[in-house]
Amino acid sequence: MSASTTSAPTPLARFAAWLPAVPDRRVRVIAWLNFIGNVVIIATGGAVRLTGSGLGCPTWPLCTADSLVPVPGMEEGYHKYIEFGNRLMSPVLGILALLLLILIWRMRQQRRDLFVLSWIVMAGILAQALVGGITVWTGLNPFIVGFHYVASLSLVCITAVLLWRVYSPVGPRKRAVPTWYLMLTHVATLAMAVSVVFGVLTTGAGPHSGDDDVLRRNGFDATLLEHIHAWPGYALFALTLGLAVAAWRQQLPTLRWVLLLLAVELVQIAVGLYQARNGLPPLAVGVHMVLASLTAAAMVTVVMSLKRPVATTPLTAQA
DSSP states (O other), X not given: OOOOOOOOOOHXXXXXXXXXXXXXXHHHHHHHHHHHHHXXXXXXXXXXXXXXXXXXXXXXXXXXXXXSSOOTTOTTXXXXXXHHHHHHHHHHHHHHHHHHHHHHGGGTTTTHHHHHHHHHHHHHHHHHHXXXXXXXXXXXXXXXXXXXXXXXXXXXXXXXXXXHHHHSOSXXXXXXXXXXXHHHHHHHHHXXXXXXXXXHHHHHHSSOOSSTTOOOOOOSOHHHHHHHHHHHHHHHHHHHHHHHHHHHHHTXXXXXXXXXXXXXXXXXXXXXXXXXXXXXXXXXXXXXXXXXXXXXXXXXXXXXXXXXXXXXXXXXXXX
């Protein structure tokens, strides 16, 4: 009598079988955590800058010349803990990006879009950490600090695209709005980008250098830049209002996302006016920084909703 036996699957094979073949709840949760984490690091980075803790850890990647973590006796008081807390966000984001890559690994052929975006997020986090180190090495150079913020905001936008794609079906997509609406949306996106750039320059010319001993600013007129920063912001609001009216009248699929963008912009404008008229209080400036990233993420949802999946027959879907 002969008997055939099958060997038990290896732990690696069981783990590979456990990985999702399509974006499921596990993927969605980790994608959301990546998005939220990249918003949070903007908030913690703002706390570092607005409390004057930018050089709380005077070296990088170590906190001091001899220690990875803050040690008793450092002269910076609580600043070292605020700055080190912000540094800890980078490994947290790295772990989240790695988890996302692992969860998407099995579907890397079928959902190449998610796989590529996950790698971009991972690379962006590594690059962002390096820029943070350069920021410390250059003694909080205002242009490097500004670039560091833009890099963080870009990661928020990328993770927003990733989230959108996680919830979207795979397959070809086609434009869902008229040409003029598409062009108006891209003009609004450009206005937002210009507003963000001048907002970064305005902050680099203002009083919040990131450390009380760092007096170097970018040399621009902060009052003038404040007005230049506001003009494209108001243009963005007017364009968004026009997009919302057009989407409502023509029942376009962008309507709810444009309304979301409009709501975030209203709060952002209110906070911006408050901080400008009250001497740039640190808390208001920090909220303004976070709201800028959420405005950019909301704009991403509007841009992504300009297209919709192409309806396919079962035979086409199988092909």
